[in-house]
Amino acid sequence: MATRVRSFWRTPPGKIAWLAICLGSIVVLLGAWWYLTRPGGGISPLFLPPPDEVLDAFVRLLSRPYLGSTLGQHIAASLEVVMTGWLAAGLVGLPLGIAMGWWRKARWVAFPIFQVLRPVPPLAWIPLAIVWLGIGESARVFVVFIAAIVPWVMNSMQAVYSIDALLVSAALTLGANDRQILTRVVCRTALPTLVAGARISLGNAWTTLVAAELLAATSGLGYIALNASRTLEIGILLVAMAIIGVLGALFSVIMQLVTRIVAPWSRANAEGA
Amino acid sequence: MTTIAAPMASRPRRAPLSPPLVYGAAAIAFLLVLWFAATAIPGVVSNKVLPSPFDVVERFATLAADTFSGSTLFGHAAASLTRWLIGVTVAVGLGVPLGVLLAWLPPLRPAVTPVFELFRYIPPFAWVPIAVLWYGASTTTQAMIVFIAAFPACVINTQLGVAQVDSILLRAAKTLGAGAATTLSRVVLPVAAPAIFTGIRIAFSNGWMALVGAELVVGKQGLGFLISQGQINDSVSTILVGMITIGALGALIDVVLQRVQRLLLPWKSATTRPVA
C-alpha cells in the first residue's frame, strides 16, 4: 500500500488526471475567494472584493466609458504605444543584431555598448523620458523602445551567432556567396530563434508600457489601474490587471503561432519555450 | 596537445562572442567623447536636456555627500538594497522549495498550473497599484513587488533543474540503498544546484529591475524615488546619476553572484536553458 501511494506522488499524471487536478484547483481557488470575501468572511472588500463584484466592474468597464474613454479605447491606446515602440525597436534592433552576429567587427564595436546599457532597467528611463519628451505618447513610445531594443539586439545576435558553422561551410562548398549564405542559410535557419527574440522583446515592451502608463499617461490600461487604486475601485483595478495579463499571454501565443507559420520546419515549435 | 587542437581542426574557427577588451573600451570611450562634444559645442544640446559628463560626475559627488530628497545617494541605495534583499530572500526561501516539490511530486504541478498561468503574464509592475492599496507606501509594498518579480524564476528554474536529473542517477542511488531524503540531498540537489543558482540569479536581477519601477510610483526613499525626484526638479544630472547607480548595482549583484556560483558550484552547469 505504501509503495502505491508513493508511486502516485512520484509519477506524472496522465492527461485526464492533469485536467481534473487543474479544474479542481480552479474550483478550490474560486471557492476560497468567494468564501473568504463573503460578508463576515474575514477579508474586507476593500482588500479584495468578492468575485461577483469584480465581474460587475468588468461589465461596467465594458458598458460605460471610464476616465473619459471606453475600455476599447484604453486598450487601443496601450496597444498603439506598445506596437509603435516594439516595431521601431525591431526595425533598428533586428538588422543590428543580425549584423552583430554575423560580422565580428560590428559585434566588437556595438556589443559593449549594449552590455553597458543592459543592467539599467528600462523603467529607470521613464523619468528621463518625461523630462525630455513630457507626459505624452512619445515619452511612452521612447521607454517601450528602450525596453524592446535590448532583447531584439541581443537575441538576434545570439540567434545568428549560434548558427552551426558547418552549415556555412556546406553552403560555401556548394558555391554560395556571402550574401546568399546570410539570406538563404543563416537568417532562415535562425528564424525560429529570431522570432523567439521578438517575442521576448514584445513581453518586455508590454511590461514596461504598463509601468510607463502608471507614470505618464492619460489613457491606457496602466492608467486605469492607477486611477482605480486612487479611487479605491479595487474591482476595476483587478479587471485592468487581468486584461493586462490576458493581452500579455495573447502576445506570447500569437508569436508562437508566427513561429509555426514562418518556420514550419522548426523543431522548437514542439518545445514552445 | 592532441585534445586541444583536434576540435579546432575539424571545423572552421569562429571569433569568440565577447569582443577583445580594446574594442569595447574604444566604443565606450567614443560614446563618452560624443556625449561630451554634444554638450560642449554650444547650440547642439542644451545643458538642461543633457548635461555634460563632468556635470554628472560633479552631481554624483554632491549627491554622495549631501542630502537630496531625504537622504544621500548612499542612503537611497541602502534603502533600495534593503527592500530588494527582503523581497528576494522571501522569493528564494519559498520559490526554491516549491520548485523542488513540484519536480519531485508531479501531481502537484497541475494544481498550481492555473495560478501560475494566471499570474505569469501580469507584469510585476502592474501589482504596484494594488500593493499600494494593501500596504500603503511602505517597505512591504516595495518588497512585495520584488517578491512577485523574483518568485517565478526561482520556482521554474528549480523545477527544471530537479526534473532534468537523470533517472539513471536516481535508480543508481536506490540500488545503493539511499532513501528519499538521502537521494534528494545527496544526488538531486547537487545536480540541480547550478540550474537553481541560475534561477536565483535571474530572480535577483528581475527583482532589482521591478523595484526601481515600484519606487518610481511609491515611497519616500530609494534610487527609483531619487530619479523621480530628479524628474520633478527637472534635474537630468540627478536622473543620470540615479540610472548609472541602479545599473552599476544591478551589474555588481550579477557579477558577485557569478563569482559565488563558480566558487560554490565548480562542477559543470546544467544543460537546460534558464527561464527568465
Add this chain to the structure above:
Amino acid sequence: MTTTKAHGPTAKMDIRGVSKTFDTRAGAVHALDRCDLAIREGEFVVVVGPSGCGKSTLMMIAAGLEAPSTGQILVDGKPAGPAGPQRTVVFQRFALFPSETVAQNIAFGLRVAGVDRAERARRVTEQLEFMRLSQFRDAYPHELSGGMQQRVAIARALVVRPEILLMDEPFGALDAQTRTVLQEEVARLSREMNYTVMFITHSVEEAVYLGDRVVVMSSRPGRIKKEIAIPRDAGWRRLDIEEASSEPGFIELKREIWALIRTEIVRQ
C-alpha cells in the same frame, strides 16, 4: 599491391606540400607536415589514420574551407580557388539546411549558381531517383533518419556535378547497419558514375572496401605515411561488405593497413 606516387599532369587534384600549423592558446600545434597526394580522374582515394592525425584538416584544406600554412592545392594543374561547387563536401554531421525540404536542400547548389527553374527541377528529380529518395522529396531533414539525411547530403553534393567529391567520415555518425547499407551504396555510385572521390575514414574495412587507393597517415603532425593501391578488379568489388570482408585478399590488406595504423597509435 604497389605503392604509387602519382604526381604530374595526370592528377585531377594535386595536394602539394601542404602543411598546417594552428595557433592555440597552448602554443602552435603542428597538424599537417608536407603532405603530398595526387588523385587521378575517376579515382576513389581513401585516407585513413589514427584519430587526431589531421586527416580532416587535410580535407578542409582540399575543400578550400581552411587555408594551408604552406603548400597548395591544384585542380587540373591550376591552383584551386576558394571553396566552391568544383569540390563539394559530404560532412560527418550531414550539415543539411534545417529550413529546407529534401528537394530544396538538393537544389541549393543549383539555385545559388542561377540554374533556371526547369533545369533545376529536372536535375533534382533525377538525383532524387538516383539516390532512391523520391518519396522523401518534401520532408524536412529532422523528419529523416541519420542514414536518409546522409543520402540527401550526398545527393546535394553530387547534383552540382563536382569535379571532386570530398567525403569527411561520412558514415561516422551512423549506426553500424545503416553504415553498411550506405557503404554499399557509395560503392555502387562510384562504380556506376566513376566519380573522383577523396574519402576520409578511420575504418580500415571501409577503406579497403571502397578505395582504389588507401592512403595511410601518420600521427600528428600528419604526414602521408604510405599509399596502397587496390586493383580495380579485386575479387570483392561486386560483393556486399559482409561477403567481401571474408575474402582472403581483403583480410590480408586490412591486416597490412591496420598494422601501419597501429604503430602510429602506439607512437603517440
